[in-house]
Amino acid sequence: MEERARLLLKTLIEHYIADGQPVGSRTLSKASGLELSAATIRNVMADLEDLGLITSPHTSAGRVPTPRGYRMFVDAMLTAQTSKQPDLLPQTLQQHIDTAPPQQVMARAAQLMSSLSQFVGVVLAPQRSAAFRHIEFLRLSEHRILLIIVSPEGDVQNRMLHWPHALSQSELNTATNYLNAHFSGMSFEQVAQKLGSEVEHLRSELVALMQAGVQAGSLALQQPQDQVVISGQQQLLGIGDLAGNLDKLRQLFDLFEQKAQLLKLMDASAKAEGVRIYIGGESEAVPFEELSVITAPYAANGKVVGTLGVIGPTRMAYDRMIQIVDITAKLVGNALSQW
Template sequence: MQLDNRARTLLKALVERYIADGQPVGSRALSKLSGLELSPATIRNIMADLEEMGFVASPHTSAGRVPTPRGYRMFVDTLLTVEAIDESALEGRLQARLQHSTSPQKIITNAAQVLSSLSQFAGVVMTPKRESVFQQIEFLRLSEKRILLVIVDQGGDVQNRMLLTEVDYTPSQLTQAANYINQHYAGQSFDQVRMHLQGELRQLRDDMTALMQAAVEAGSDAMSEEADNNVVISGERNLLSVTDLSSNMNSLRRLFDMFEQKTGLLQLLDVSSKATGVQIFIGGESQLVPMDDMSIVTAPYEVNGRIVGTLGVIGPTRMAYERVIPIVDITAKLLSSALSQH
């Protein structure tokens, strides 16, 4: 919806003032802040129009107005002037943290910490998605009909899963089954193995078929669970001091549910990885954001020219977007460079 210049100027002044002090903004304050030579009656009429269009709202306790999610969206999309920050100083600070990291995981952890410390909110990084492939499996007989499945992925990480079987397999049978899978399918995903085995297992003994099928199902579950934990969060406690997010127990519960479960957060970060540049998700407008008073500013990052993940800042809708946006943008570029060089 198009707004004329006066309405745009007043909406911009209102959002900036509300972000600064969190109090409803009245017509008298807007007259001074906007620099427009308008009568109080004219300003009230324009504000009434903005309220009717859904850009501002009037709290019951005050004659002033506050921005709505739609008002924030109009502000960040068309009215925001991004702060001209000292990029060289910021880059130097970020590079000092990222370059001293000894592994990709440490680089990512440091990036989340940098986002948190610079924004004073929570920093989040979705780690690069690793292909869910295994390098080797092994079966260990624990007791009658109880087998430990050991899975080694391509990065050398090890996961264990317990298998309860109907047959008491001998150690030699377990070795034979593991050798068959390793020789034929190492370096593939368990989903790929499942498709291959559907035809090939008919040629094997029935009792071995059941064991291999159980291993594939357990291995697939194990790799999926590992993929669900690929997000690093730093500075969650910063949000406890943000009254807008922690004003009541229900808000706090939803906030920490988001951090503990991570599913919704991962979905949002995955969506933003498919876009280019900085994206802003505003609570109350985007169903991906779990709280009305929360916003998330994100940007994708790359390794050797290929987008592999997303990072961002989680904070209140009443955040200084003009300052957070360049922090997220520059951090994404520096993380891309650090991981590509590692």
């Protein structure tokens, strides 16, 4: 594609993203800064239409981008300064994630992206590991013990143990320290296999307590969890490109309700590096032509554990969405790595 065609396509898409109206030759002539006649611009637009990059709505002489046009725009013409805009996230919002316990980080991240983008925020939560990073017994009363399990991803689970033998906090600390010193990072199944042969020197009550704790911890991490956290679905009701089509809105809300397609998309994104942009209509990844999805993986302690992203109309400010998703992924990774 020659340079003037690229510039006109870029100008058309930026103009359409800004005001949502089909862009005509006169507008392009003024906005592009090219000294071209209206006839020349119309010829270039006809060529772009033949290439499938723009199309003409029936009700207007102007043109709008197609999914293929958006793809060329984001791949070859967009210059997004990812994570280099310190004012993008107010300090209070950053702290909103930084200070959250692991169980709340996902929900807060989804809410943050929805608030900043005015679209839908989605987070694929880390899959729970069968292992533990830290385990602790706390004496609540003579026969009640609180079991605290921290997974390698920072997920915290609490379980109550009703114990027939009275144990002091000092004895509970002995069990806690032994498990963490010898078995941290192992799966509960591995720990259960080793406990029987490696703790003969400890009191039988403590061995039984550790075995009960390992069993309870294993059951706790097997509990189902909401893998896809979504915030801001109602934002779609205010998007002009979608609000007028009730059938389409029902399909979109079914997508969020069932989550299977979202889970597949977000899971695939976890295997990619950096920010990815999926534009509806160009593949099966996003089943709706009117939607685009911007995703990025997030890592805890240097290991990718999940993905997050923004879902909105194809007519979105892609450079800003890329920044929102990129920075939020870094914030979530930092928050999880602190635990």
